[in-house]
Amino acid sequence: MSATSSILRSGRRRDFVELSVRALLITCSLAAVLTTIGIVFSLLFEAIRFFEKIPITEFLFGLEWSPQTAIREDQVGASGAFGAIPLITGTLLISTIAMAVAAPLGLLSAIYLAEYANTKIRNVVKPLLEMLAGIPTVVYGFFAALVIAPFLRDSGAGVGFEIASESALAAGLAMGIMIVPLVSSLSDDVINSVPQSLRDASYGLGATQAETIRKVVLPAAIPGISGSLLLATSRAIGETMIVVMAAGLAAKLTINPFEAVTTITVQIVTLLTGDQEFDSAKTLSAFALGLLLFVATLCLNVVALKIVEHHKEQYD
Amino acid sequence: MTDIASKYDPRLKSRHASEKRFKAYGILAILISLGFLALMVTTILIQGIPAFSKNYVGLTIVFDEEVINPDGDRDPAKLGSANYTKLARSALRKLFPDVKKRKERRKLNAILSSDAGYELRNMVLEDLSLIGTTKQVWLSASDEAELYFKGQISTELPEDQRKLNDIQIGWLDTLTETGVVDTRFNTPFLTSGDSREPELAGIMGAVLGSFFTLLVCFVLSFPIGTLAAIYLEEYAPKSRLNRLIEVNINNLAAVPSIVFGLLGLAILLNTFGLPRSTPLVGGMVLALMTLPTIIIASRASLRAVPPSIREAALGIGASKTQTTFHHVAPLALPGMLTGAIIGMAQALGETAPLLMIGMVAFIVDLPGGVTDAATALPVQIFLWADSPERGFAEKTSAAIIVLLIFLVIMNLAAILLRRKLETRW
Numbered sequence: 001m002s003a004t005s006s007i008l009r010s011g012r013r014r015d016f017v018e019l020s021v022r023a024l025l026i027t028c029s030l031a032a033v034l035t036t037i038g039i040v041f042s043l044l045f046e047a048i049r050f051f052e053k054i055p056i057t058e059f060l061f062g063l064e065w066s067p068q069t070a071i072r073e074d075q076v077g078a079s080g081a082f083g084a085i086p087l088i089t090g091t092l093l094i095s096t097i098a099m100a101v102a103a104p105l106g107l108l109s110a111i112y113l114a115e116y117a118n119t120k121i122r123n124v125v126k127p128l129l130e131m132l133a134g135i136p137t138v139v140y141g142f143f144a145a146l147v148i149a150p151f152l153r154d155s156g157a158g159v160g161f162e163i164a165s166e167s168a169l170a171a172g173l174a175m176g177i178m179i180v181p182l183v184s185s186l187s188d189d190v191i192n193s194v195p196q197s198l199r200d201a202s203y204g205l206g207a208t209q210a211e212t213i214r215k216v217v218l219p220a221a222i223p224g225i226s227g228s229l230l231l232a233t234s235r236a237i238g239e240t241m242i243v244v245m246a247a248g249l250a251a252k253l254t255i256n257p258f259e260a261v262t263t264i265t266v267q268i269v270t271l272l273t274g275d276q277e278f279d280s281a282k283t284l285s286a287f288a289l290g291l292l293l294f295v296a297t298l299c300l301n302v303v304a305l306k307i308v309e310h311h312k313e314q315y316d
Numbered sequence: 317m318t319d320i321a322s323k324y325d326p327r328l329k330s331r332h333a334s335e336k337r338f339k340a341y342g343i344l345a346i347l348i349s350l351g352f353l354a355l356m357v358t359t360i361l362i363q364g365i366p367a368f369s370k371n372y373v374g375l376t377i378v379f380d381e382e383v384i385n386p387d388g389d390r391d392p393a394k395l396g397s398a399n400y401t402k403l404a405r406s407a408l409r410k411l412f413p414d415v416k417k418r419k420e421r422r423k424l425n426a427i428l429s430s431d432a433g434y435e436l437r438n439m440v441l442e443d444l445s446l447i448g449t450t451k452q453v454w455l456s457a458s459d460e461a462e463l464y465f466k467g468q469i470s471t472e473l474p475e476d477q478r479k480l481n482d483i484q485i486g487w488l489d490t491l492t493e494t495g496v497v498d499t500r501f502n503t504p505f506l507t508s509g510d511s512r513e514p515e516l517a518g519i520m521g522a523v524l525g526s527f528f529t530l531l532v533c534f535v536l537s538f539p540i541g542t543l544a545a546i547y548l549e550e551y552a553p554k555s556r557l558n559r560l561i562e563v564n565i566n567n568l569a570a571v572p573s574i575v576f577g578l579l580g581l582a583i584l585l586n587t588f589g590l591p592r593s594t595p596l597v598g599g600m601v602l603a604l605m606t607l608p609t610i611i612i613a614s615r616a617s618l619r620a621v622p623p624s625i626r627e628a629a630l631g632i633g634a635s636k637t638q639t640t641f642h643h644v645a646p647l648a649l650p651g652m653l654t655g656a657i658i659g660m661a662q663a664l665g666e667t668a669p670l671l672m673i674g675m676v677a678f679i680v681d682l683p684g685g686v687t688d689a690a691t692a693l694p695v696q697i698f699l700w701a702d703s704p705e706r707g708f709a710e711k712t713s714a715a716i717i718v719l720l721i722f723l724v725i726m727n728l729a730a731i732l733l734r735r736k737l738e739t740r741w
Contacts, residue, residue, distance in 0.1 A: 014635055021637045025547035028540045029558075032565045032611065035604045039575060042582035105345045112342025125346055132353055134723060136665030138694045139716050142701045143356050146709075177352045208331055210338035231570065238572025240668035241694075245701060265574055265668070272581065273671055290578040294571065301570040305563075 043294055046287030053281040054082045059288060061085065065251035065262075067271065067282045082285050084292065086251040090261035094172045094243060095236040097257055101176025102232055106183025107225065113184070114191040115213055126185075133181035141245030144174035149246060156258070164248070166260040171246040175239055179232045186231065190224030190308075191217060223307050230304035234297040240265040264289050360720075364713030367505060370515070371465045372454035373428065374496035375407040377436065379446045390444060400440070401433035404455055411496075412487060423484055427491075429456035431516050454498055459514040459707035464488055465497060468706070479706075505714065509680045510696065514707025517700070519715050521682050525595055525675070525690030526664060532599020532686055533606060533663050538656050540603075541610030542645075545652070548611070549618040550640050569608035576605045577672025585673060593674040593689040601669045606659035613655020617648040650737035657730040661723050667694040693719050 051059070062083015109129065113122055149170035156163030163169070194217050202212040218225070248260030249270060271286040325331070381388065384398045405425050409415060415424050432455040439453065440446050460479040463469050465488070475481050480488070491497050508518030544565075552558040580601035584590045590597050621644050629639040670676070675691050676699060683690035691699070693715065700712040 018635055018637050021641075022547075022551060025543050025551060028543035029547045029552075029561050031540050031544060032568055032607055033561055035579070035607070036564050036568060038583055039571065039579045042579050043575070046582055105349055108342045108345035109349060112339070112346060116339055116342060125350070128350055128353070129346070132349060134661065134665075134727065135353075135356075136667065136694050136719065136723070138665070138667045138697050138701075139356070139360070139720075142697065142712060142716065143359065145701065147355075147359055177349060180349045208335045210335040211331070213338070234570060238574065240572070240574045241698065244668075245698065265572070268574055268578070269668065269671055272578075273674075273676055287578060287582065290575055294575050297570065297572055298567060301567050305566060 039294065043287055043291040046284055047291045050281060050284035050288045053284070058082060059084055059285075063253060065267070067267075067285055080282060082281065082288075084264075084289065086253040087262060087264045087267055087289070088292075089253060089255065090168070090247070090251070091237055091263040091265075093168050093255055093257060093261055094175065094247060094263055095233060097169060097172025098175035098179055098236040098239075099229070099233055101173055102179035102183050102236075103229055105176070106180045106232070107187055109180065110184040110187035110191060111213060111218075114188050115209065115217070126188075129181045129184055132177065133185075135178075137178065137239060137241040138245070140174045140178050141242040144170050144242055144246035148173055161258075163258045164260040166246065166248040167258050168247065168261045169257045171243050172257065174246060175236055175242050178239070178242065179235055182235060183228055183232045186228030187221070187225050190221045190228065193224070194220045223310065227304045227308035230300050230307070234300035234304070237300070238265065238293060238297050240269060244269050264293050268293075357720075360713045360716050363710055364715075364717045366466045366468075367710040367714035368502050369466075369499050370502035370504065371457040371462050372498045372500060373408075373457050373461075373491060374452050374454050374498060375404060376410070376450060377403055377407045377453045378450045379403065379440065379448060381448045384440060384447050392441070395441060395444075396437065398437070399433070400436040403436055404428055404432040411491070411494075420483070423481065424487060426458055427461045427484065427487060429458045429515050430513055431456055456504075456515055457497075459705065460484075461488055462515050463706060465492070465499070466710075468710075505711070509682050510678060510691070510699075511680060512678075514703075514705050514711055517708070517711055519693065519696060519718060521679060522691050522693045522696035522715070523718070524683050525598075526692040526694075528595035528683060528686045528688075528690065529598040529602060529670075529675075529692055530660055530663060532596055533602040534656065534660060536600060536603035537606045537610055537659065538652075541607050541656070541659075542614045542652050544607075545611045545614030545618060546640060546645060549615050550644065551636070565608050565611055569612065572668075573605060573666055574668040574672065576601050577669030579604070580669060580673045591687055591689075593677050593679075593691075594687050595675075595683065595690050595692075596686040597673050598670050598675050598690075598692065599686065601673060602663040602666060605666065605669065606663050609659040609662060610652070610655050613658065614648070614652040617651025617655065618644065620651065621647045647739065650733055654730045654734045657726055657733070661726040661730075664722060664726070665694055665719070667692075667698055670695050671698075693722070 059082050062081060063085050064081040064083045065086050067080045067082060109125075113125060117125065145166075149165050149167065152167060152170055153163050153165045198216050198220060199212055202216040203209075207215065243263045243266050247266055248262050249266065250260065251262050251267075252259060254261060268286045268289050271282060271289075380403065383402055384400070385391075385395055387394065405421075405428070408424060408428060409421065412424060415421055435455055436453070457465065460469070464480055464485065469478055469480060469485075471485060488497075504516070505518045507520050508516065509521035511517040548558065548561065552561075580597055584597050584600060585592055590600075625643050625647065626639050629643045630636075634642065670692055675695055677689060677691065678699070679689055679691055681688075697712055697715045697719065700708045700715060
């Protein structure tokens with residue numbers, strides 16, 4: 001009698017422990033969801049307050065960005081201009097330069113490592129390439145501002161060509177190198193997942209290795225590779241420190257890579273460091289920019305992850 | 317053989333050439349990336365290593381009682397506020413007696429660091445018997461003198477383009493010739509806080525700030541991350557909610573870091589009113605950022621534990637929780653820790669979110685806890701990189717070297733941990 005009841009009691013206690021552990025675990029997993037909800041709501045809430053002051057159409061389609069707060073009521077240009085187009089083009093310009101560097105370098109490295117290199121070279125080169133990803137972005141920013149930008153300016157001046165010392169090119173180059181390992185390791189995985197039988201068939205028909213890679217392996221890997229390039233682009237758009245240190249502050253509507261442009265992230269940092277009052281359109285505009293950035297990178301990521309996942313199913 | 321082949325395919329030669337070219341492109345791409353890495357690291361090493369040495373000027377200081385403590389009562393408050401700079405300057409003037417004009421004297425004083433007076437004061441406060449004696453003392457040189465001693469001010473530049481004029485350089489050369497300039501390891505750089513003067517600025521404040529930030533980050537993200545991973549891997553049924561959590565974590569991993577900073581600013585600072593510029597808030601923001609990394613690594617490590625372990629535990633009557641926490645989780649722990657260290661290394665290098673929550677303030681005092689205002693190592697690098705004084709350029713590189721050393725240690729620890737504790741099933 002007493003034995004049974006003690007088993008029953010311990011069983012009930014066991015159930016209690018099981019349930020409470022499960023509850024704790026679910027709570028922890030929800031932390032990630034809560035973070036996302038927190039991000040969306042904090043950005044949305046502040047952005048809506050901003051759009052009460054500045055119409056959303058002006059923000060999205062305005063061609064001029066000069067956020068200043070009025071010192072006097074009747075000051076000229078007191079409200080500032082909050083058109084995000086120059087920032088968007090600046091961001092896209094620098095990201096395009098970065099991708100123009102990272103895509104060929106990353107892809108060719110991945111092809112070499114996956115198809116040509118022996119295990120020994122792979123074991124040395126892969127960790128070295130990944131070191132590029134491990135270096136903090138503030139170091140790239142410092143290097144871009146200290147070495148790349150003066151080098152570009154001086155070599156431009158050498159041939160009588162003017163390159164701004166905070167040119168989009170300098171920031172873009174540094175950012176491109178930073179993204180190489182991301183592109184190469186993702187593409188490497190994708191290329192390795194292409195079944196060997198496809199290659200064997202191609203060799204059997206007399207194709208050289210390069211022809212096999214170009215005509216058989218790469219077309220089969222294209223969805224995964226484009227997914228990795230999209231992820232890399234989203235990384236470039238959201239990158240902050242390199243552009244804060246090496247790109248300019250003035251919003252200029254241009255697609256000339258030799259001029260100084262500014263980006264969304266640079267403006268967020270400039271608007272929010274230092275003293276701030278939380279009701280001015282100037283401070284709130286940073287959250288509207290943050291929302292824009294979040295939505296843009298989220299769309300890129302969702303599409304990229306979809307493509308990568310879809311591709312995986314094909315050969316399983 | 318080749319002849320027959322080329323007879324059937326006249327393009328064979330060009331096809332083989334294109335094969336070689338294609339392979340060369342791959343090698344070239346790798347070399348460019350690695351060359352950039354090498355260039356970046358060597359530039360920073362070359363620029364940063366001089367910052368680890370510091371120049372001192374040896375002066376025969378007369379610890380004049382009249383200046384330090386005219387009343388002779390040895391009152392610490394009076395001793396602390398005496399004009400020690402005067403002692404240093406008069407000792408310097410004794411070395412160059414022919415400097416008379418006010419303007420020239422000011423130039424001469426610029427050889428010594430503005431901190432020289434404090435250095436003397438600390439010596440006197442430590443050892444009161446110094447008062448009234450005469451002793452040779454080594455005092456910090458100013459940042460301009462420091463740059464000259466390290467060969468970074470070229471005498472070939474026209475005089476008006478450099479920080480030191482010809483007379484000052486003459487004095488510095490005389491000091492070197494008489495053997496009263498000494499180069500020592502720059503201990504103050506590693507042990508003191510930030511300063512407006514390049515020769516006095518140290519990284520200890522930033523290192524402590526980073527340490528407290530990572531401490532908060534680890535305490536929050538490691539338990540939450542591993543428990544979330546355990547739930548998703550061991551407990552979660554394939555429901556819509558769990559699918560949502562999974563997609564969410566993957567997307568969160570790719571959210572730009574600055575957005576986490578905005579989250580911290582809007583919610584932690586403005587809604588909850590947590591103290592600005594503190595490692596507490598910085599650590600919380602970074603914890604949210606590293607959560608996906610830890611969850612993904614922990615899940616992979618749990619997945620590597622073979623089902624036989626679980627089946628054996630369940631078979632002898634263990635509950636689900638006992639199975640998971642007594643058998644599966646301990647086996648997956650090395651992998652989880654490796655993931656956590658890699659996550660912490662990422663967090664250590666992160667700058668942008670910390671800028672958003674105000675960890676960019678100029679702070680001289682060393683932080684003593686998670687609620688003291690502080691800055692972090694990468695933020696310090698950003699601040700110094702922005703400073704106009706030339707002396708800060710080498711400090712920036714030196715701080716980068718320190719940061720990279722920490723990162724290398726953390727990554728090595730992760731690799732060693734994985735090698736040592738990982739079980740192959």
